[in-house]
Amino acid sequence: MTAGELPNESKLNNPPDDGISALKFGPGSSQFLLVSSWDCTVRLFDVSTNFMRMKYNHSAAVLDCCFQDNVHAYSGGLDKTLKAYDFNTNSETQVGSHDSAIRCVEYCPEVNVVVTGSWDSTVKLWDPRAPCSVGTYSQPDKVYTMAMCGDKLLVGTAGRKVLVWDLRNMGFVQQRRESSLKYQTRCIRAFPNKQGYVLSAIEGRVAVEYLDPSAEVQKKKYAFKCHRIKEDGVEKIYPVNAIAFHSQYNTFATGGSDGYVNIWDGFNKKRLCQLHRYPSSIAALSFSHDGQMLAIASSYMYEQDEMANTPPDTIYIRRVSDQETKPK
DSSP, rough: OTTOSSSEEEEEEESSSSSSEEEEEEESSSSEEEETTSSEEOOOOETTEEEEEEEEOOOOOOEEEEEEEEEEEEEEEETTEEEEEEETTEEEEEEEEEEOOEEEEEEETTTEEEEETTTTTTEEEETTTTTTTEEEOOOOOOOEEEEETTTEEEEEEEEEEEEEOOOOOSSSSSSEESSSSSOEEEEEEEESSEEEEEESSSSEEEEEEEEEOOOOHHOOOEEEEEEEEEOOOOEEEOOOOEEEEEETTTOEEEETTSSSSEEEEEEEEEEEEEEEOOOEEEEEEEEEEOOOOOOOEEOOOOOOOOOOOOOOOEEEEEEHHHHHHSOO
């Protein structure tokens, strides 16, 4: 069987025409999925009926998007502009901008603030009620990835730096860290239990880190190799592009440029399962709020520059079982 013909997996109709940059399930249900793309669009899919509800455009590639609630979305990208979109009224608002591309867009419900991270080496906070900027905070380098951890903000920048900020008090950085991986950071995501985070790099490795700085807790951190394939006796090493957490079980999925999705139990240092190989690089992943669905973007990421006949960009919706996601 090829991917998309499995009984527990389906392909979404009307996917983007170019690289998929982000997938985000809605906050309260597994019905709605927000998708941003290099084709300059943000799309809202109703996963339950496999229907694209609506889409709106930016003037350049969109690099990230997020839900604020079930009817409001935010997005940003190469046009340096943060947009807010109201799905009820089908209207968009230009909220503000950065001096360079907006790489990350996240919403923090605990503090009711939208956060953007940019290649201009800043993070900006936005008040969704006004929509307006409420502060700009310098980072040590270009922002590559961000994650919310309760009211904490985790920022991964170029130069393998990781910063931990407190969104309730942005006067200073709470922690400055260096990635324990030797190569460029690709993705950072926080454990739902807020004890730590998982970081991936371009060189087939993932690190499990803990926020508590005490020596006792720091002893538990570790890194492991993944998304490597032996072909003809040669080990090929692939970037780990995407990480998504299961909100109930604290397990997480990783997606690599090898076309595989693995699901891990980070606390017990075990791989729970590997899904079948997808046609192209795994560019983004998102678990639904209830942990029953996993959205998977299979999308060529130009790891080997222009290639003829690359597979079409596709979004798979997989109904995952406890066997695949629950710690043994």
